[in-house]
Amino acid sequence: MSTLLRSLGPLVRALHGQGYRVVGPTVRDGAIVLAELDRADALPYGWGVEAAPGRYRLHRRADAAAFGHAAGPQSWKAFLHPPRSPQWTADRTADGFTVTEAPPDSTRYAFLGVRGCDLRAIAVQDRVLGGADGGYARRRRELFIVAVSCTEPADTCFCASTGCGPAAGPGYDLGLTELVDGDRVRYLVEVGTPAGLELLTQLPTEPAPVDLVEEAAAAVAAAATKMSRALPEGDLRDLLAGSHDAARWDDVAARCLSCGNCTMVCPTCFCTTVEDVTDVAGEHAERWLRWDSCFDLDFSYLHGGPVRTSTRSRYRQWLTHKLGTWHDQFGESGCVGCGRCIAWCPVGIDITEETRALVTEAEEA
Amino acid sequence: MGTAPTLAVWKFASCDGCQLSLLDCEDELLAIAGRIRIAHFPEASRATVEGPYDVSLVEGSVTTPGDVARIHRIREQSRLLVAIGACATAGGIQALRNFADADQFRSVVYARPEYLSTLDTSTPASAHVPVDLELHGCPIDRRQLVDTLTALLAGRKPDLPGHSVCFECKARGTTCITVARGVPCLGPVTRAGCGALCPAYGRGCFGCFGPAAVTNTPALVDRLRELDMTETDIGRVFRTFNVLAFAGGGDDPSQ
Known part of the structure; x- marks a missing residue:
């Protein structure tokens, strides 16, 4: 049975009460960013987003929706897989040195407002980083997820074609659908886990009338039809495997800045490098893990030089891994259809357009 | 332990700002001075020790025949030569003369130009001698300078990334000002190392660290035009601190 929640205030308070650091969308610096929320009032009530290739603008909505927007400039990986995290430290001793593992990060996050694309x-x-008992696994184990199904995709969205949305799930503790009527917002709640149920029992809820449940389902279903972009159908793994020498790589390389923005806004890109820090006295050393990108020339540096020296080869590596060899490595696609790489590419390169061009080229060959 | 490694700091055509970054290290400076012997640093001390030196920091560009001789002499006396700042790594603002008639400047600016002994070009240290490391920026980043000296002391590789400033914006959580606000920014073609300082304050990167290891400047210029940047402004922003580097040592990129 579905449940109705008339405000998110009690939800945020209950999460804080359970010791979670609540992270969710909020307006900052002309965008809806993800940040720690003190209270539900910090959510972007009444703000909407217009996204296009290389362009993102906030605007005031006619209603008070808190989730009337699609993916922003960051993804949740900024919290689960932070841009820079400590690995170990070493200190000189009288007869050598000692190495100390970085203390476990005990942060318990609750994510509020995870969309279908980001949930996937x-x-x-999880399949890439969750295996080892490292920082990611610990943060992930403690994570509480409040997902929100999408009712208003951006022009850059294409999750319907990747099978990740607009309905969120599975994988949440609580799943919401926002019902907006002018200044009034209500939330239909679905329970995903025992932890979600336990939290929900602490909140002032009421049974949801059948017509609201139907209204919510219709709004989410309609969102799928509002998406103007889609990844091509068919076996993209085969497509990419057969596109190694495609002329399209030269075409995209002429436009690509090789700046790496797409990989850093991508919610699944996970590559890192290590950074060593030493103190001036030579008594203390630290190793840090930090995000890297296949667009960084140094990323493919082997003995004597980088292997992927051209932008053509770097863009090809990114797309081939994302849509093709990700299947071989992890048994699924690396693209969830969030559209961030389209919106936040400074020159607006569109992954769906590039992939379609490869399909066309393969068909014509 | 042997004797402390020696450090020399040299000035060519420059404003001294990069050398001052070393004095600006404050807390770390005392620790650095405890590990190395500052053998030649006129900005800090009149005391000078004869070479050879373990590390030479070279600030400024080569603009006179005397500079050419001096940079060779410094190279001969230095185990490691580190060029610091946009002048030493790319010729600096003064490399604008490379695209103009230096004789004209001489005659306009100086009452007795025949007393001048100057070259027609301003060039980086690397145009004359092998350079071991380059710290970019106008001025250089203080943390990068400390990290480099620390790395040399520890015998490890200094952290001098070749990727774009965008990496640092993303790492510090700065929302892209080009995408979200339409602010023209050279970040996508500029070398990281400053910590993405300007975009964090809403100002577009003006490329003071020079080009990243790989760039696609023509594609960015197309985007700057779409953002209503005028041809004059596009020309100026690339011609300011690192004109020679953005031009790839050849043509002016704005042409």
């Missing part, structure tokens, strides 16, 4: 992206990163 977390599952994708």
Whole structure:
């Protein structure tokens, strides 16, 4: 049975009460970013987003929706797989040195407002980073997820074609659908886990009338039809495997800045490098893990030089891994259809357009 | 332990700002001075020790025949030569003369140009001698300088990334000002190392660290035009600190 929640205030308070650091969308610096929320009032009530290739603008909505927007400039990986995290430290001793593992990060996050695309992206990163008992696994184990199904995709969205949305799930503790009527917002709640049920029992809820349940389902279903972009159908793994020498790589390389923005906004890109820090006295050393990108020339540096020296080869590597060899490595696609790489590419390169061009080229060959 | 490694700091055509970054290290400076012997640093001390030196920091560009001789002499006396700042790594603002008539400048600016002994070009240290490391920026980043000296002391590789400033914006959580606000920014073609300082304050990167290891400047210029940047402004922003580097040592990129 579905449940109705008339405000998110009690939800945020209950999560804080259970010791979670609540992270969710909020307006900052002209965008809806993900940040720690003190209270539900910080959510972007009444703000909407217009996204296009290389362009993102906030606007005031006619209603008070808190989730009337699609993916912003960051993804949740900024919290689960932070841009820079400590690995170990070493200190000189009288007869050598000692190495100390970085203390476990005991942060308990509650994510509020995870969309279908991002929920799938977390599952994708789980398969990549969740195995070892490292920082990611610890943060992930403690994570509480409040998902929100999408009712208003951006122009850059294409999750319907990747099978990740607009309905969120599975994988949440609680799943919401926002019902907006002018200044009034209500939330239909679905329970995903025992932890979600336990939290929900602490909140002032009421049974949801059948017509609201139907209204919510219709709004989510309609969102799928509002998406103007789609990844091509068919076996993209085969497509990419057969496109190694495609002329399209030269075409995209002429436009690509090789700046790496797409990989850093991508919710599934996970690559890192290590950074060593030493103190001036030579008594203390630290190793840090930090995000890297296949667009960085140094990323493919082997003995004597980088292997992927051209932008053509770097873009090809990114797309081939994302849509093709990701299947071989992890048994699924690395793309969830969030559209961030389209919106946040400074020159607006569109992954769906590039992939379609490869399909066309393969068909014509 | 042997004797402390020696450090020399040299000035060519420059504003001294990069050398001052070393004095600006404050807390770390005392620790650095405890590990190395500052053998030649006129900005800090009149005391000078004869070479050879373990590390030479070279600030400024080569603009006179005397500079050419001096950079060779410094190279001969230095185990490691580290060029610091946009002048030493790319010729600096003064490399604008490379695209103009230096004789004209001489005659306009100086009453007795015949007393001048100057070259027609301003060039980086690397145009004359092998350079071991380059710290970019106008001015250089203080943390990068400390990290580099620390790395040399520890015998490890210094952290001098070749990727774009965008990496640092994303790492510090700065929302892209080009995408979200339409602000023209050179970040996508500029070398990281400053910590993405300007975009964090809403100002577009003006490329003071020079080009990243790989760039696609023509594609960015097309985007700057779409953002209503005028041809004059596009020309100026690339011609300011690192004109020679953005031009790839050849043509002016804005042409």
